[in-house]
Amino acid sequence: MNNDTNNFVSNVRNDMRGDAGIGNNEQQIEQITWILFLKVYYFREQHWALEEDDYQSIIPDKYQWNNWAANTKKNWNKTGEELINFVDDHLIPDLKNIPVNSHTPARQAIVPEIFSGISNHMQNGVLLRKVINDVDALDLTSTEGNDTVADIYEMILRSMQSQSNSGEYYTPRPLTDFITSHLHIHLGDRIGDFAVGTGGFLTSSLKILKKQVKTAHDIDTYNNSVFGKELHFLPFLLCVTNLFLHSVDNPDVIHGDSLSKNVDEYEDKDKFNVICMNPPYGQNKLETILNNFPYDLRSNELSDLFIILAMYRIKPQGRVGLILPDSFMFGTSPVKQHIKAKLFHDFNVKLIVRLPKGVFQPYTSINTNLVFFDNTHSTQKTWFYRVDLPKGMKQFTKTRPITHHTFKKVNEWLEAPEVIDNNGNKKAEQISIDQIKKRKYDLSYVGFGQHHAVIKDPMTLLNEYLTQKHQYDQKIAKLTKEVKDIFGSNDKND
Structure with a gap:
């Protein structure tokens, strides 16, 4: 792990710890992962669009990473309460409700499935903007940059091992x-x-x-x-x-x-x-x-x-x-x-x-x-x-x-x-x-x-003990039924 990796994880975690909505490590991991997912998915889509002339994104334009999250001039002021409202009231619910059918490619159907279980835990829009900016700064265009992001992700995953509920x-x-x-x-x-x-x-x-x-x-x-x-x-x-x-x-x-x-x-x-x-x-x-x-x-x-x-x-x-x-x-x-x-x-x-x-x-x-x-x-x-x-x-x-x-x-x-x-x-x-x-x-x-x-x-x-008890209970139930069946048939004969 290089210094860039350690610095990124440390900065993001410090920002999230300062948010009242983040209560535990698992919420931190979920928060950073859905943000990173959108960044990575946008990058993969650029690749697919180059390979396929007729490629159409399943994500509406206004929710494309570059149109709301990227730290560009048009997006720089989307922060604070405005950002929280955008994420909570529009981004997550709309991505969750993207229509799919049996003909939707798996790589696209995964988007609404992912967001069906996602929540934005952060309540401070300024801190959320800082986290998004840190993710946006990650370079996925070069092999070296992609390796760094993979290292960052591995470091995030490894942190799960110390958690009793997610290790x-x-x-x-x-x-x-x-x-x-x-x-x-x-x-x-x-x-x-x-x-x-x-x-x-x-x-x-x-x-x-x-x-x-x-x-x-x-x-x-x-x-x-x-x-x-x-x-x-x-x-x-x-x-x-x-x-x-x-x-x-x-x-x-x-x-x-x-x-x-x-x-x-x-x-x-x-x-x-x-x-x-x-x-x-x-x-x-x-x-x-x-x-x-x-x-x-x-x-x-x-x-x-x-x-x-x-x-x-x-x-x-x-x-x-x-x-x-x-x-x-x-x-x-x-x-x-x-x-x-x-x-x-x-x-x-x-x-x-x-x-x-x-x-x-x-x-x-x-x-x-x-x-x-x-x-x-x-x-x-x-x-x-x-x-x-x-x-x-x-x-x-x-x-x-x-x-x-x-x-x-x-x-x-x-x-x-x-x-x-x-x-x-x-x-x-x-x-x-x-x-x-x-x-x-x-x-x-x-x-x-x-x-x-x-x-x-x-x-x-x-x-x-429980396994053996379960097996014995089943055997007893089976034998009891057989005995009842025998005596039941005798009663009918009488």
Whole structure:
């Protein structure tokens, strides 16, 4: 990050902190993002207009960036109460109500969808003008300028990690870069993330693909390479803006619930060559969601349901990289065993990487793991590798976060995997499927904790209890119905 990046973020945040309407970090992020979205969208439209003689903007002229926001002579006096009234009473409601239909291109239909969930939190029109001027000064016309804006955006996204209510939507870039670098991504692959958050896995994938673009046809392929779906509006907005910043002209990102469709209904067209995800943790509380999964795989843990979803939506020969909590690794409840049995039987689980403590600090202290598998054949053997903390550190923190250097040794090890045994403390080893089955799919290897002394966190224990209780309740209800049916038929015979 250079000084321009730091100065921009610092100036904008100071201005927003001085506004009575901005109450928290999440409102700051939403405010800066919708303003930046309009600037970036205007820049992309200039590009589209040069390429397409008949291009017509979906945004009315008076709401085009240069006609109200740009710091030009005709706009300089639009400030204070006049600016607030313009934004609150005209700009946002009118962009929200732009008519679209089935023929509207996705890159244009995204505008009213974005503004359907937007609010202007700022109440001071003078401070709002200062923020708009700072955004207007960003240079998107050069490669260097565009890189600076991308750095600024990444810095804004990274600030989400420290927020207890929004940190789940941001995955540290060293993680997304490491995972995508080992999924053998090629131009022509369709890459999906069904818990897309701010789009980190997609942009890491796009960085790999961009190096492979050589022709005009390759540009079209690049533009249609990634897909994301996100339940919550703010990360959806952040993801769309993120993709525009990476020159994706038709962001294929859906605002909706990835678990709302029965997994048996997915067809070949719904499947992907590559899936990479950091599924949400916590509990699913909706019976209707569980009904979308096979009976023996119905878990109350959201992360489990996303693992199953990945299994149903990966193409033959496809590759998957997931970030999963310890509850998946250690869990030996009936439903956990069924899920892992399907995973290891139907897919080739190649590698599991144990991450150090504090990767997602300060958002959560949950320990996590990376699971890589492909849709080629059943698992015969799986490599396990433990990433250790730098010397002198007990865990990663907000001020000392995970970095790309953290993965230097594992990257070197992956070039020629071998067992690493430090006086009985194994850092890397390969485990056969028979050994894994014998342990009831308890995957506590390479320092994951001794098998007999695994201490589960309270939330994991609660989720396992609720999952088993739910299954037993369903079995009791089924048996009760069968008994009633039997006695009911006997009464009729009498």
